[in-house]
Amino acid sequence: MKQKLLAFVAAALIFASCSDDTKTASTTESNAASVKEEEKPKEKEWIPIDSAAGMNAMYAAGALGEEHKMLAKSNGTWAVDMTYWDGIDRPASKMTGTQVTKSILDGHFQQSTFSGDFMGMPFNGVSTVGYDNTTKEFVSTWIENMNTSMMIMRGGWDVATKTMTLTGKQKNPANGLECNLRQVYRIVDDNTETMEMYGPDPKTGKEFKMMEMKLTRKK
Numbered sequence: 001m002k003q004k005l006l007a008f009v010a011a012a013l014i015f016a017s018c019s020d021d022t023k024t025a026s027t028t029e030s031n032a033a034s035v036k037e038e039e040k041p042k043e044k045e046w047i048p049i050d051s052a053a054g055m056n057a058m059y060a061a062g063a064l065g066e067e068h069k070m071l072a073k074s075n076g077t078w079a080v081d082m083t084y085w086d087g088i089d090r091p092a093s094k095m096t097g098t099q100v101t102k103s104i105l106d107g108h109f110q111q112s113t114f115s116g117d118f119m120g121m122p123f124n125g126v127s128t129v130g131y132d133n134t135t136k137e138f139v140s141t142w143i144e145n146m147n148t149s150m151m152i153m154r155g156g157w158d159v160a161t162k163t164m165t166l167t168g169k170q171k172n173p174a175n176g177l178e179c180n181l182r183q184v185y186r187i188v189d190d191n192t193e194t195m196e197m198y199g200p201d202p203k204t205g206k207e208f209k210m211m212e213m214k215l216t217r218k219k
Contacts, residue, residue, distance in 0.1 A: 060133065064107055067131035067138070067157070071110045072103050074193065077218040080116065084211040088201045097123070099215065104128075118146070140166055153183060162187040182207070191217040 049057075082095040097116025104111045109130040116123050125144035132139050135154075142151040153168035164185045169178045182198040197211040 062108070063133065065131065065133065068107055070157075071129060071131070072107060073190075074187075075101050075103055075110070077101075078193075078215040079218055080114070080213055080215055082211060082213045085209070087203060088206070088208045098218075121146075138164060138166065151181070153181065155183075180207070191219075 078099045078101065080095075080097045080099050082097070083092050084095065085092055095116060095118060097114055099112050099114045101110060101112040103109070109128050112127045112129075114123075114125045114127070123144070123146065125142060127140060127142045129138060129140040131137075137154050137156055140153045142153075149170060151168060151170055153166035155164060155166035157164045164183075166183045166185070168181050170181060171178050179200050184196045184198075186194045188194060193215045195211075195213045195215070196209055198207050199210045200206065201208045
């Protein structure tokens, strides 16, 4: 399963997303926040680690498992057909591109490179995905040539439905609010995969489907 985090549309649309109804906090609210800050629990005390235990833990954290093998099955070149919306009840727009996916760093991570055309401009992005043995979750990143922010998402895999659901946040540069994003990725068969991206509607802030993609393996 490759990194289908072609969140470039999400990143582009997010400039117009997130409700801006939140007002600047008052002085009283700021003071209350300061008090709450002081009441935060202290960090857990450090637990000493001997060299043998540390080495064993390091090996376990770096071991390749079934999750990494599953990711590798999506290595290859894929044709991407995308539909995206800039708001609830807004007309759909289309986009196509190519994605090349490969395992990197001895199979510990997977990298996908996307190239296409977005609103008449060349668009390129790079994503990574991996399974973190220490947190027992999949972690993905996305960077692109139209944004200086790095999107980071985390989540789990449902074996029964062959579905990965990842969630993350990204700040909207237009209003400074952090937006909740959700991605649902499915393996349809060996040569077909889909991805849906959900985020806030620009006017209401309610979650809606911003984008859907179909990836078809090139032979």
